[in-house]
Amino acid sequence: MRGHPNVTEFPLLMTQEVCKVYKMGDSEVHALRDASMMVRPGEFLAVMGTSGSGKSTLLQILGCLDRPSAGKVFLEGQDVASMSDQELAKIRNRKLGFVFQAFNLMPQETAANNVEVPLQYAGINRKERRRMSVAALMAVGLSDRVDHRPAELSGGQRQRVAIARAIVNKPLVILADEPTGALDSKSGVEVMAILQQLNGQGRTIVMVTHDYNIAQYAHRVIKLSDGSIIADEVIENQKQARPDVVEVAAAKEKPHPRREVVRVQPADSFEPVPIEMPRKRIEEEPTICPRCSSENRPRSRHCRQCGFLLNQTDLGRDNVRARLVGDQVRCDACGVRNRPVAKFCGGCGSSMDRSYSGL
Ligand code: ADP
Numbered sequence: 560m561r562g563h564p565n566v567t568e569f570p571l572l573m574t575q576e577v578c579k580v581y582k583m584g585d586s587e588v589h590a591l592r593d594a595s596m597m598v599r600p601g602e603f604l605a606v607m608g609t610s611g612s613g614k615s616t617l618l619q620i621l622g623c624l625d626r627p628s629a630g631k632v633f634l635e636g637q638d639v640a641s642m643s644d645q646e647l648a649k650i651r652n653r654k655l656g657f658v659f660q661a662f663n664l665m666p667q668e669t670a671a672n673n674v675e676v677p678l679q680y681a682g683i684n685r686k687e688r689r690r691m692s693v694a695a696l697m698a699v700g701l702s703d704r705v706d707h708r709p710a711e712l713s714g715g716q717r718q719r720v721a722i723a724r725a726i727v728n729k730p731l732v733i734l735a736d737e738p739t740g741a742l743d744s745k746s747g748v749e750v751m752a753i754l755q756q757l758n759g760q761g762r763t764i765v766m767v768t769h770d771y772n773i774a775q776y777a778h779r780v781i782k783l784s785d786g787s788i789i790a791d792e793v794i795e796n797q798k799q800a801r802p803d804v805v806e807v808a809a810a811k812e813k814p815h816p817r818r819e820v821v822r823v824q825p826a827d828s829f830e831p832v833p834i835e836m837p838r839k840r841i842e843e844e845p846t847i848c849p850r851c852s853s854e855n856r857p858r859s860r861h862c863r864q865c866g867f868l869l870n871q872t873d874l875g876r877d878n879v880r881a882r883l884v885g886d887q888v889r890c891d892a893c894g895v896r897n898r899p900v901a902k903f904c905g906g907c908g909s910s911m912d913r914s915y916s917g918l
Pocket residue numbers: 581582583588589590608609610611612613614615616617
């Protein structure tokens with residue numbers, strides 16, 4: 560394998576003639592057709608294709624979130640089909656880290672609490688969880704945002720929290736589905752800088768993208784079309800995200816330029832390395848509306864273009880917690896007070912039938 564010093568030939572993940580058929584009433588959707596591919600340890604692989612070509616389906620099968628209709632999937636040489644759902648859940652928790660386009664953060668929890676979620680499932684005690692989550696946030700350049708909630712962070716910062724959550728368990732592979740899909744191009748490059756840095760430390764990354772420019776940050780690209788793998792190519796001149804990030808920071812930070820501090824660490828070590836991101840620029844990042852992609856001021860509550868409530872977006876309307884205040888229930892997404900029996904918030908329509916918190 561060319562392009563990266565840490566890459567060995569032994570596959571970490573492998574699919575053999577994988578097919579996935581979704582049945583929709585009488586019709587069938589062939590999302591994957593005889594897809595055979597492998598992911599080697601230490602590589603940064605991009606999976607590219609147009610919308611509907613089967614990228615997410617492939618990633619979900621690689622990530623043991625779904626099983627193929629036919630064909631085989633191997634994780635470290637072990638046939639995934641022979642594992643029970645419980646074993647797969649354990650493997651997902653211990654060996655795989657997921658990053659999604661919509662970040663999937665809990666809006667009412669701090670960055671550190673969000674990062675701690677996989678550690679809770681792994682049964683790690685509270686003190687150790689905190690130490691590990693702070694270290695992971697430091698590794699993505701967010702040591703000064705540990706106690707911020709998603710609504711108090713820009714889109715790029717939210718995705719970095721999601722990446723911290725993906726790496727906190729020191730997984731074998733990071734699987735990212737369109738990690739820059741909800742970000743403006745500058746935040747996208749910052750996320751690429753983080754992923755490249757993590758890859759440089761030895762982490763294996765599989766990233767789905769429909770964007771040719773984003774795929775160029777990887778070592779290798781697999782192209783999907785209508786469920787079939789049509790190309791598997793090494794990227795000869797891998798784009799480097801870091802110079803772009805530093806350049807933007809330098810331009811913004813005059814006359815008091817900050818120096819980037821990056822501690823060099825051996826590639827086989829998995830302890831997080833602090834990354835100091837260009838803080839001033841990040842603080843000025845706009846908040847991107849996930850519904851219409853318009854740019855808004857960093858702390859806007861509603862999108863100026865379409866009116867979407869920006870701070871309820873990470874888990875969507877069905878995942879909003881409610882808080883009992885006196886004899887009323889306050890919606891955590893929009894702050895409107897509702898009757899205690901309300902199932903949906905009168906202010907923003909969020910479902911509030913989850914546990915009430917903050918009694
Ligand atoms: P991509 O991520 O490349 O946009 P997907 O893997 O999400 O593509 O989808 C591939 C095809 O499978 C699409 O035609 C999509 O409509 C279909 N598909 C994906 N998930 C489901 C599902 N749960 N049920 C039915 N069809 C699905």
